[in-house]
Amino acid sequence: MTGPEALPEGLSVDDLVLGDRAEARPNQALPAEPEHVHPSAPQPEDHGFGHTHSDHHPVDHPHETHHLVESQPTWQGFVDGWELGLYRDAVLAGALAAAALSILGVFIVLRRAVFASASIGQAAGLGVVAAFYAGIHWGVDVPPLVGAFASAVLATALLALRTTARRLPHDALLGFGFLVAAAGAVALGDRVAQEAHEVSAILFGTAVVVSSFDVMLLAGVFLVVVLLVFASWRGIAFSGFDPEGARVQQLPVRVLDWGFWLLVAATVAITTRVLGALPVFAFSVLPPLAAILSTRRLARTLPVAGSIGAVCASAGYVAAYFMALPVGATQALCAALVLGLTLLRR
Amino acid sequence: MLLSAKDLTIGYSGRPLLGPLSLGFEPGQLWCVLGRNGAGKTTLIRTLLALLPPLGGTCTRAKALRLGYLPQKALFDELYPMSVRDLVLMGADRGTSFIKRRSPESIRRADAAIDALELGALANVRYRDLSEGQKQRVLMARLMTGNPELAFLDEPTTAMDQLAEERAYQTLACQREAHRMTLVIVTHDFSLARRYADHALFVDDAERKVVVGSVDEVLASEAFQKRYAFVGARDT
Numbered sequence: 001m002t003g004p005e006a007l008p009e010g011l012s013v014d015d016l017v018l019g020d021r022a023e024a025r026p027n028q029a030l031p032a033e034p035e036h037v038h039p040s041a042p043q044p045e046d047h048g049f050g051h052t053h054s055d056h057h058p059v060d061h062p063h064e065t066h067h068l069v070e071s072q073p074t075w076q077g078f079v080d081g082w083e084l085g086l087y088r089d090a091v092l093a094g095a096l097a098a099a100a101l102s103i104l105g106v107f108i109v110l111r112r113a114v115f116a117s118a119s120i121g122q123a124a125g126l127g128v129v130a131a132f133y134a135g136i137h138w139g140v141d142v143p144p145l146v147g148a149f150a151s152a153v154l155a156t157a158l159l160a161l162r163t164t165a166r167r168l169p170h171d172a173l174l175g176f177g178f179l180v181a182a183a184g185a186v187a188l189g190d191r192v193a194q195e196a197h198e199v200s201a202i203l204f205g206t207a208v209v210v211s212s213f214d215v216m217l218l219a220g221v222f223l224v225v226v227l228l229v230f231a232s233w234r235g236i237a238f239s240g241f242d243p244e245g246a247r248v249q250q251l252p253v254r255v256l257d258w259g260f261w262l263l264v265a266a267t268v269a270i271t272t273r274v275l276g277a278l279p280v281f282a283f284s285v286l287p288p289l290a291a292i293l294s295t296r297r298l299a300r301t302l303p304v305a306g307s308i309g310a311v312c313a314s315a316g317y318v319a320a321y322f323m324a325l326p327v328g329a330t331q332a333l334c335a336a337l338v339l340g341l342t343l344l345r346r
Numbered sequence: 347m348l349l350s351a352k353d354l355t356i357g358y359s360g361r362p363l364l365g366p367l368s369l370g371f372e373p374g375q376l377w378c379v380l381g382r383n384g385a386g387k388t389t390l391i392r393t394l395l396a397l398l399p400p401l402g403g404t405c406t407r408a409k410a411l412r413l414g415y416l417p418q419k420a421l422f423d424e425l426y427p428m429s430v431r432d433l434v435l436m437g438a439d440r441g442t443s444f445i446k447r448r449s450p451e452s453i454r455r456a457d458a459a460i461d462a463l464e465l466g467a468l469a470n471v472r473y474r475d476l477s478e479g480q481k482q483r484v485l486m487a488r489l490m491t492g493n494p495e496l497a498f499l500d501e502p503t504t505a506m507d508q509l510a511e512e513r514a515y516q517t518l519a520c521q522r523e524a525h526r527m528t529l530v531i532v533t534h535d536f537s538l539a540r541r542y543a544d545h546a547l548f549v550d551d552a553e554r555k556v557v558v559g560s561v562d563e564v565l566a567s568e569a570f571q572k573r574y575a576f577v578g579a580r581d582t
Binding site: 248298300 | 432
């Protein structure tokens, strides 16, 4: 079974996409309009186990996309969906995003800024919701990706403020940023009920199928991250490990810091829109931590972290398909399992 | 002149600690910075390194001056997966050179520094697994790898055993001779100052002034003698 012609009548691969294009919104694309999912009050059945609930979105679980083709999650069904491009693109997108986030996450973890990525992810989610809000209520067409990026960059700039000058501990500022972004996304999301599922997907990571545009975008993000990190990892490491020593040796510490955080903001903004805030946070923390704990040299930590992230994203997707679990949460749990095994090995 | 200070006033948050003072460092000199804890020695060298802004006066550096710094207490995050050799090689990164592959010359210098400070057996050990004295030797090897023209070392041997300390000072003296490196070392060990240094700088916290001159002049100065009269007979 190959090609979109294998889909039910009137449905194309692009129709199944969770994307930012106006014509490819999930609630427009799916065969049946889902019932309202309130983003501020996510119920277990909204993102939880089982696939017989009638009140959750059919694409929260990969095999439910497959419901469109077959009824039970089987290997054959998965292979068919893979050949069709549905699962292949989603797995590839997850793997690329997870690898990029995990490579950057090594420096995020080493800089003790784990909650920075959570705050930036939440801010990106708020940006997407704000873009929907602007479109629905003000008639201003802001692409969600632009909203996510602008919001993530703004959050990055705020988090990079010299907190001592403001008499605020840095962790308090991170907590403030996270809470404002999370609460803002939920509150604003309440006003864009038409996009409730997309808002929910962004906040909790329930995206299952992705467009080929998203795959290309994530491949580009991965490539940029790998190239920039490959070119400057020694400088980023030095300026994080010993900022004063780096300044004495005339490294451009500020440029490296800002460049790094802008790269994090862009990566988190793009991946949050495709994967959701939860898996983005998980991939930027758990695989890097597992890699840091299991390697002796930073030069090896980076590729190991990227590989763990990619494997966890893929394995998490497959597990979610067969176990009828939400994708984002299952991918995060896979990464947590790898970290747990790493800790046990030590 | 590699680096000179004119009417320099140092301090924190607008509160002057020392100064104004004027001094200059020439190639190949070895300076000792003496003074009691909290007198302002670290603040002085951090100001000279431009890590702290001066409250008054100016610091002038030679163009493209290669500086080195070994901090008093390197509170590096031990989470970093970093071998001894990786950390020593960090000394070779200067400006934007981290973009390029390291030159064979800088790798050779790192290996030579590792050998000179007897770190060969520890080269692949994680930095976090070392003792404090070993860590100080690693940081000294990193400093030497950078081949600085002017290096500031803030109490660089406090955690080392006697043998390692002697070896470290000998290595620094050799480095100074071979490369006309200028060293500025903060120490409380007057005998080492006498043996290795040719210039000294005494920070007098009581009078809030600085005495600058040859080691003999500074150790014989009234300010120094007044402060250290009780150890004078034994150590100076």
